[in-house]
């Protein structure tokens with residue numbers, strides 16, 4: 001059976017609710033019948049409009065963050081329960097920008113992943129090294145560390161559903177894509193790490209994405225690497241034609 005590639009857009013803090021709905025309305029027609037799994041990760045305030053715009057299509061909707069508690073005195077936060085009630089399917093957890101600017105740690109990532117599953121959301125868990133860490137030769141150690149803690153305490157069935165996105169920080173928003181080989185090497189390490197803890201059946205089912213300056217031109221070769229099951233796409237997912245080409249990476 002051919003693998004179903006996931007093309008997930010992470011819009012970050014871009015597009016107003018109106019712009020977002022308009023974009024998804026247009027994307028719907030372009031990706032109808034596409035073989036890839038299409039996900040758009042949109043700002044909280046656009047989730048409702050995007051869900052409506054995506055109705056009846058193959059486009060799934062992701063939030064870009066969530067709190068691990070169900071409710072309470074956490075000003076400005078949004079819970080998994082709230083997202084689930086809106087019909088949101090995915091949630092991006094532990095993006096490097098959230099780790100860097102909002103003090104997320106491997107421990108909070110793990111709590112969020114558990115909470116996501118509690119409310120029936122599928123987590124897209126991000127990991128990846130900085131340029132300094134790559135140059136220090138600790139990429140594999142760091143990514144294994146992040147992945148192991150993120151998955152701590154999950155059942156095998158939950159890990160099978162989990163999406164892990166390898167996003168080297170030096171490749172994010174820099175136009176500097178990892179080479180196919182660099183991306184494949186770390187995605188293979190991630191799968192091996194999952195295998196060590198959960199066995200090969202689980203590791204084969206877990207989806208491992210690459211993210212970091214993915215473009216319409218680079219998607220085909222990246223997504224055809226054996227351990228890369230798709231992409232988490234920032235900048236190029238904001239442009240209709242580019243994202244369409246990424247979804248239809250195989251031409």
Ligand SMILES: O=C(CO)COP(=O)(O)O
Nearest residue numbers: 010172173212213234235
């Ligand atoms: O951070 C990313 C996706 O989560 C990648 O962003 P770019 O594709 O803009 O480099």
